[in-house]
Amino acid sequence: MKEITRRGLIGTGLTAAIGAAVGRSVFHIASQNGLIPPDHGGIFGAGETVTYAAQRVLAGDVSLAREFSRSDISTVIPVNGAPPETERYISLLDGHFRDWRLRVDGLVARPMSFSLADLKSYPAHTQITHQACEEGWSFIAEWTGVRLSHVLERVGIDPRARYVVFFSFDDFWESIDMADALHPQTFLAYAMNGPEMPLEHGAPLRLRVARQLGYKSVKYLGRMTVTDSLAGFGKGLGGINAEYGYSWWAGI
């Protein structure tokens, strides 16, 4: 049995203190570099943080999701959930979304509201990509819309901006980091496999995040806000899915 000495105790104490300080600094630096997800707490938090950081470092901000040809488009595209049943949404639907607006606010120079006609007047982006559900099923579809980066450019994002939070007409909400928000394949889609966005797939406008699972691609968009922290939204976990127990980062 080793003897406990004063020197040994001081040494152990110092090592622990230095270790804790180094740990805090590493966490702070990783957080500043967008490597810590909002759901980093709890028993699964460490694994989630390593997954998010590893995928961010490995894939970077620039990797592009594979794009397919028209012949690859799936004939069966399952639908998850029904359209919102709120009075506001139903009246917008009855008016063919003429009165619908996408409100953009938060850490932006010029908070703005966009009509569907406004969004359609901007350079259109079309992609045929794969979307998978976390349950395991998947499909390939063709989406058309406007790049999120284009809309963010119009409102002028603040240098402090770190996340964009999206709200739907059925109280669904999600967020993505700026790396995904500014990614060339992240866009606001107003059409799928044709000239319009089918009602059950998120009319009039849905988000598309090509490098994450389907539950990040919020349907029935009504508002988005730019922020430097997710702490003020719900339980601070970054989305309603994370509050239901599904990881905020859905890159795997």
Place this chain on the structure above:
Amino acid sequence: MSRHGLVVRVTHWINAIGALALIVSGVAILLAHPRLYWGETGAVGTPSLIDLPIPFVFGHSGWGRYLHFLSAWICVGAGLLYVPLQFSRHAMFRSYTGVQRLTYVLVVFVLGPIVLLSGLAFSPMLASAVPALVSLFGGQQSARTIHFFGAAAVVGFLIVHIVMVATAGFTDRMRSMIVGDHRSPAEDT
């Protein structure tokens, strides 16, 4: 003379817990959609390769997904310590039969990497970073199917492994993997 070094013993049991967590969470994820496909895509309404005979669907796989990736990191970390140490010990390996040696090599260097890589191949982020990984398995749904059969083979290996430990003298084998020495309790007294 100890049969297993401390690092081997510790990482063996970390891997044992990690493997159990991977199996439990893997089943939980599978129960959300117990159908397997071949190719790039697949969903209810498209032809499946196999409909697993499970009479129910367990929709909430959030915790399963969290646990699966956490335990995968733990197994990869502990495995990177365990494998070089265990496989460099010729003395231990020599006590195995040819079939046992071949099985261990196949599981660690062929089956393990197939399960790991096929799992990573249906990550949308990694598919964008390394598209060749998806092509290697013939599409994201094929990768999911290969991941399932690879994992089933690992479960088969683990069952045989536990049965063989039990038949080769359970107490002595467990003792050597827990405390490290090689004596049987009978010699000890």
